[in-house]
Amino acid sequence: MDGSLKVQSSTPLAERLRARIEQQGPITFREWMAAALYDECHGYYCRKDRVPQGKAGDYRTAPESSSLFAATFASYFSKLFSDLKWPPSFTIFESGSGGGEFAHGVLSSLRRYDPRMFAVTNYVIDEISEAARQRASVRLAEFSERVTFRRLADIQAPVTTGIVFSNEVIDAFPVHRVVMREGNLRELFVGVNQKDFVWVEADLEPSVAEYCERTGLKLSAGQTAEINLEAERFIAQAAGLLERGYVVTVDYGAERKDLLDSLTRPDGTLRAFHRHQMIDQVLARPGEQDLTTTIDWTQIREAGEQVGLRTLRLNRLDQFLLTEGLLSRLMEMNSTLDAPESVRLSTSARELVLPTGLAASFQVLVQEKSA
16 A cells, blocks of 8 residues: 555545545545546546636636637538538437537537538437536527537447547546556556545456557556546547548547656656646545546547448648638637737637647547548
């Protein structure tokens, strides 16, 4: 047991987790993180008393930073629709929609710039937070005839030609953590001492052991890494939704060899955020702070190949947006705005195109499923 990390954890969810661990013993970090983020009552993303993103929250995402994000992706979706030879029906699935900013931007842009695609498009939103679904429902009221809210896991068979889109979803999936000790991989569980959550080392869970063997995972002595098994399940689920189409994933990640570099990432990539500040104590106050990891693009591509997806492109987000016509869309949108709104839109574009902006830290992976 490593008791060097001691943090105060006085939240309702913390008390429930403590009671569970005291009764049942240490739990995997994946279980702990799942509760911290997605518990129905007190999970970070499910709480009704706060909006996690934006200035008042703990992080920013591109859709609420600039309407150009959704408008440019709408233009790209229109290209994909054309590449599919204008199918008679089309579905855009979005996982993790938040308050519906992206969906509203895409549907508004399609209605204006590609009415042919708009006329045959339905939009399915999978959002775990009830509060976020309510906000999205209000925001998307004008598109209510073509927007539905449904868990993607409940859709059992390929139903359509379309696109599965996610933005900053996979990085928030609960992960397992492993560490190398004396030449053996050990899994990091979460236990408790008198007042704090602490790390406890144990044998690998069977699913984790299978992943480590399958990928030939090798770590240096004392090095820690995350294993995101949910990412593989998500990609398989996304592919299963489509007869033909594309899986478009926006997130921040790196290739496996870079993620496992013991010099640059000896402690893995797990981190916590609160009020836009990185918090060192990731086990502190579950339900009160965001938890995230850098995703493994090698893993995502491999998972796609296993379920019939072909990688088309992996680009840095700012470069993708510029290539797909963000500046042209900026000019088009500015032509309809008054001066103050035009200035605000142009200012927001900086976050998406400058090397120091928000988008420079993210990537876009596009995978194709053919009939």
